[in-house]
Amino acid sequence: MIDIKTITRIALRAIKANKMRSSLTSLGIIIGVAAVIVMLAIGHGAQVSIQEDMKTMGSNLMIVRSGSSTSGGARGGRGSLPTMKAADGDAIQEKIAKIKLAAPVLEQVNQIIYGNANWATSTTGTDNRYFQIKDWSLDYGRNFSESDIKNAAKVTVLGQTVVTELFGDVDPFGKTVRIKGMPFTVIGVLQKRGENGMGMDQDDAVFIPITTAQKKIIGITFPDQVNMIMLQAVDGDATYTAQEDISQLLRQRHNLGINKENDFVIMNLTQMQEMMESSTQILTVLLGSIASISLLVGGIGIMNIMLVSVTERTREIGIRMAIGAKSWDIRWQFLMEAIVLSLIGGLVGIITGLIGVEIMKMFTTFTLIIAWPYVIIPFIFSGLVGILFGFYPAYKASLLNPINALRYE
Amino acid sequence: MSLIKLENIKKSYPLGDGELEILKGISLEINQGEFVAIMGPSGSGKSTLMNILGCLDQPTSGKYFLNGKEIGKLNSDELATIRNQKIGFVFQGFNLLSRTSAIENVELPMIYAGIGEAERHKKAINALKAVGLEQRMDHQPNQLSGGQQQRVAIARALVTEAPIIFADEPTGNLDTKTSVEVMELFTRFNKELGRTIILVTHEEDIAMYADRIIKVIDGEIKSDKRKQK
Ligand SMILES: Nc1ncnc2c1ncn2[C@@H]1O[C@H](COP(=O)(O)OP(=O)(O)O)[C@@H](O)[C@H]1O
Numbered sequence: 001m002i003d004i005k006t007i008t009r010i011a012l013r014a015i016k017a018n019k020m021r022s023s024l025t026s027l028g029i030i031i032g033v034a035a036v037i038v039m040l041a042i043g044h045g046a047q048v049s050i051q052e053d054m055k056t057m058g059s060n061l062m063i064v065r066s067g068s069s070t071s072g073g074a075r076g077g078r079g080s081l082p083t084m085k086a087a088d089g090d091a092i093q094e095k096i097a098k099i100k101l102a103a104p105v106l107e108q109v110n111q112i113i114y115g116n117a118n119w120a121t122s123t124t125g126t127d128n129r130y131f132q133i134k135d136w137s138l139d140y141g142r143n144f145s146e147s148d149i150k151n152a153a154k155v156t157v158l159g160q161t162v163v164t165e166l167f168g169d170v171d172p173f174g175k176t177v178r179i180k181g182m183p184f185t186v187i188g189v190l191q192k193r194g195e196n197g198m199g200m201d202q203d204d205a206v207f208i209p210i211t212t213a214q215k216k217i218i219g220i221t222f223p224d225q226v227n228m229i230m231l232q233a234v235d236g237d238a239t240y241t242a243q244e245d246i247s248q249l250l251r252q253r254h255n256l257g258i259n260k261e262n263d264f265v266i267m268n269l270t271q272m273q274e275m276m277e278s279s280t281q282i283l284t285v286l287l288g289s290i291a292s293i294s295l296l297v298g299g300i301g302i303m304n305i306m307l308v309s310v311t312e313r314t315r316e317i318g319i320r321m322a323i324g325a326k327s328w329d330i331r332w333q334f335l336m337e338a339i340v341l342s343l344i345g346g347l348v349g350i351i352t353g354l355i356g357v358e359i360m361k362m363f364t365t366f367t368l369i370i371a372w373p374y375v376i377i378p379f380i381f382s383g384l385v386g387i388l389f390g391f392y393p394a395y396k397a398s399l400l401n402p403i404n405a406l407r408y409e
Numbered sequence: 410m411s412l413i414k415l416e417n418i419k420k421s422y423p424l425g426d427g428e429l430e431i432l433k434g435i436s437l438e439i440n441q442g443e444f445v446a447i448m449g450p451s452g453s454g455k456s457t458l459m460n461i462l463g464c465l466d467q468p469t470s471g472k473y474f475l476n477g478k479e480i481g482k483l484n485s486d487e488l489a490t491i492r493n494q495k496i497g498f499v500f501q502g503f504n505l506l507s508r509t510s511a512i513e514n515v516e517l518p519m520i521y522a523g524i525g526e527a528e529r530h531k532k533a534i535n536a537l538k539a540v541g542l543e544q545r546m547d548h549q550p551n552q553l554s555g556g557q558q559q560r561v562a563i564a565r566a567l568v569t570e571a572p573i574i575f576a577d578e579p580t581g582n583l584d585t586k587t588s589v590e591v592m593e594l595f596t597r598f599n600k601e602l603g604r605t606i607i608l609v610t611h612e613e614d615i616a617m618y619a620d621r622i623i624k625v626i627d628g629e630i631k632s633d634k635r636k637q638k
């Protein structure tokens with residue numbers, strides 16, 4: 001049998017002998033591989049950026065808010081009947097081991113004024129546990145002290161968007177802003193966070209002590225009222241398994257009889273994150289598969305040309321057989337030619353794909369991320385396409401009878 | 410034991426509803442070291458016979474023994490091995506690979522014999538020297554004259570040290586002067602290297618180089634004469 005070096009050289013010579021045809025044949029593979037690379041970069045980019053956005057929302061996150069779990073006709077919308085108290089959150093944190101932290105949240109959109117500038121943003125009453133859950137550090141200044149909470153102090157911590165909108169280049173630290181006409185001292189500024197997984201600007205918010213929100217800013221209908229409690233579970237599993245415990249504890253605290261429905265809803269954000277992540281994963285697979293179809297079409301192009309080539313080179317095959325080529329030698333030769341064509345196409349396709357990704361980055365707002373496995377896989381795939389579609393022409397060539405092949409005009 | 414032994418070889422091709430019989434029962438023996446010319450008019454079946462002898466084609470009936478081995482019992486890969494190791498071909502139309510240098514053409518049978526690159530190269534150069542073409546090693550067939558191309562083909566037939574060389578009208582496309590050169594090469598290889606040479610021709614003066622002349626007319630052997638020494 002022929003050695004691989006010689007057979008590769010024979011294949012390369014045949015490819016070079018017909019440069020124009022070879023390049024056109026490879027074009028299908030080039031486009032296919034490039035398309036797969038670009039598509040996977042888009043899919044992977046979406047996956048990574050959503051993952052990163054999700055991370056900024058906090059991990060192992062759950063939310064408990066007022067409202068009924070069923071969305072029946074006559075019943076009011078979610079949260080229409082406020083039932084949750086900040087104390088509910090404290091109880092959950094204290095009594096349920098699977099819950100690490102519980103932060104009360106009472107929020108309202110208000111106009112914030114500084115000097116002549118004003119800006120409508122969400123005023124969130126909470127305490128420091130909120131920043132802990134979100135793993136959100138201060139850019140400078142301080143967060144709420146115990147006495148701020150106890151005395152319902154008029155202090156505020158600002159998000160970056162609010163700082164930009166109200167202060168421009170001015171240092172906001174120690175300045176006074178007005179919320180609902182009341183003066184608040186800026187004690188700190190948070191680091192920039194960007195959008196959350198739902199596309200909301202997390203930096204467009206101001207934070208005040210929960211007690212201040214309850215007593216001075218937001219009108220509440222019963223003492224200690226909140227919109228929701230934000231919970232952080234000890235791990236991902238706990239976000240599922242703690243739900244029953246939370247539910248029981250709250251039913252007891254809210255004095256719900258056996259026939260009464262829950263007056264609160266527990267939402268598992270971790271589950272939502274997982275769903276979003278798996279859907280972007282599906283997106284990546286989908287984009288990759290669609291692009292792979294063009295690779296297959298490229299492979300069919302190779303098969304076509306190889307079939308033509310086998311017919312054209314019948315005499316060559318006859319000569320080779322006459323001087324001792326076995327059927328396997330002939331098969332190997334044409335198979336190798338198809339493989340080399342595909343791999344050359346694959347290599348050029350990688351380069352084209354990488355350039356394509358850079359161009360897409362320049363002209364679109366997509367996040368494209370190149371992951372090396374997503375470059376190597378299409379290349380290997382192109383080799384497989386060569387084997388798959390090169391086999392039939394090679395097999396056909398090897399079946400020729402030497403005397404007929406030699407006489408072929 | 411003779412090198413080649415044919416027993417009542419027949420070959421026919423389908424024609425319309427019936428068959429056209431080209432070889433009508435050929436029996437002959439050829440010994441190691443002979444220089445044989447097969448003569449006959451065009452269409453008499455010389456090439457058909459030659460292709461069967463060269464294991465390129467199979468007879469419709471009859472038995473063919475090469476070195477005592479019955480060829481009809483071999484599969485296509487075994488036949489390829491025999492063509493590679495026992496037989497060298499020289500065709501009327503040269504049958505060199507185009508766009509391939511002379512030396513690479515000569516190396517070709519050794520590639521299929523699994524001979525290493527260095528040895529292949531050395532032997533090919535020697536074979537080209539033997540036909541006087543060492544200066545033209547890197548020329549491709551379209552850069553060579555007919556006579557030179559045929560000499561490359563002869564070098565290719567020679568290089569594997571196959572004991573038998575089949576030549577089908579090797580001078581058919583050559584002028585008289587180069588024909589003589591080619592025939593002198595065959596004679597030399599027969600006399601000096603002991604190669605068995607079986608030559609097909611319809612030209613009397615070419616056949617005269619051989620020691621034995623077999624005349625085929627209409628698919629049958631009409632005469633089989635050895636030259637008187
Ligand atoms: N594949 C074939 N099918 C049908 N007839 C053939 C085939 N090959 C050869 N023949 C016929 O066989 C006859 C002998 O051909 P050939 O052996 O080439 O003669 P020669 O070499 O003596 O000129 C010719 O009449 C030719 O037409």
Ligand SMILES: [Mg+2]
Binds near residue numbers: 455456457578
């Ligand atoms: Mg003939």
